[in-house]
Amino acid sequence: MIRLSAIAAVACSLSLAVLNTPKAQEKAQEKAQEKAQEQTQAEGCPRLISSTQPRVLPAAVSVDELALTFVGHATFLMETPAGLTVATDYNDYVKPSIVPNVVTMNRAHSTHYTNHPDAGIKHVLRGWDVGGGAAVHDVTISDMRIRNVVTNIRDWQGGTDYAGNSIFVFEASQLCIAHLGHLHHELTDEHLKQLGRIDVALVPVDGSYTLSTPQMFKVVQQISPQIVIPMHFFSQSTLRRFLDMAREQYPVEISQTPSVVLSRQMLPIRTKVLVLPGR
Structure with missing residues (x-):
């Protein structure tokens, strides 16, 4: 959806004489659209409103919704209205x-990975560059839309593997979901700028292998x-430790099912923790 402010800014720059012809009006509108799109794409987590044409949807998910299922450990399965399925931290075990x-x-x-992904998977996005670099x-x-924000991890010798992993950001149904992966450090201002607005954060809460609680x-x-969904907790005692601290700051909701249908309409005003059962 094009921002009215962007259209107005471009429209005001055109002379009234030129706008009198239909052809000039059409050209001015096209320029306004291009400017608005450039501005939106420069922001973190853009495309808040879908600009695509209406489509036939699967019965389970409407156009403004995204289905999210906690498979276990650090793996979630997402399904979009168009039927696209995406799995995070895909591996050989979970x-x-x-x-x-x-x-x-x-x-x-x-x-958190496999060297032998199923041949039926059409797109494999690794959070590290196998050739080196980021x-x-x-x-x-x-x-x-899927994008990544590069992070570092500790290597097995106690050093730092620079750009070894990524936070993946998934944008669909007017939502921005960030999977923090195996995060080993706090975020810099540049990380936060790249992330942009995040509605749902999938957060490792083991308290040791990634970060302390x-x-x-x-x-x-x-x-x-708006929503924090814990993952990577190994045991219920580890999860309880995280939730005990969470309740000091945020409301906590315990779901009875591993799946939730997300939408902008269901987002809380203040941050809450939503626990999905998983192995």
Whole structure:
């Protein structure tokens, strides 16, 4: 959807004499659209309103919704209104029951990636560059945009593997979802700028392998999402430790099912923690 302010800014720059002809009006509108699109794409987590044509939708998810299922560990399965399926931190141990169209991976441990993804997966997005350097992803597949924000991880010798992993951001149905992956450090201002507005954060809460619980809460405060969904907690006792601290700051909701249908309409005014059961 084109911003009215952007259209007005361009329209005001045109002379009234030129606007008198239909052809000139059409050309002015096209310029306004281009300017608005450039401005939107420069922002973090853009495309808040879909500009695509109406389409036939699967019965389970409407045009303004996104289905999210916690498979387990750090793997979530998302389904868009167009039927696109995406799995996070796809690996050989914890897998969704279907072969997804798209998978993302991080390489801190083998439970976050695989060297042998299913041949039926059409798009494999790794959070690290196998050739060295930083991975760069910004792709639109069907009705979802997927991009990454590079992070570092600790290596097995206690050093730093620069640009070893990524936070993946998924944009669909007017929502921006960030999977923090195997995050090993707090975020910089540049990270936050690249992330942009985040509605739902999928957060590792193990308290040791990634970040300590207080450090992870600081990251949550940095991002300031509407919904925090814990993952990567290994045991119920680890999850309880995180939730005990969470209740000091945020309301906590315990779901009875591993799936939730997300939409902008259901987002809370203030941050809440939503716990989805998973293995």
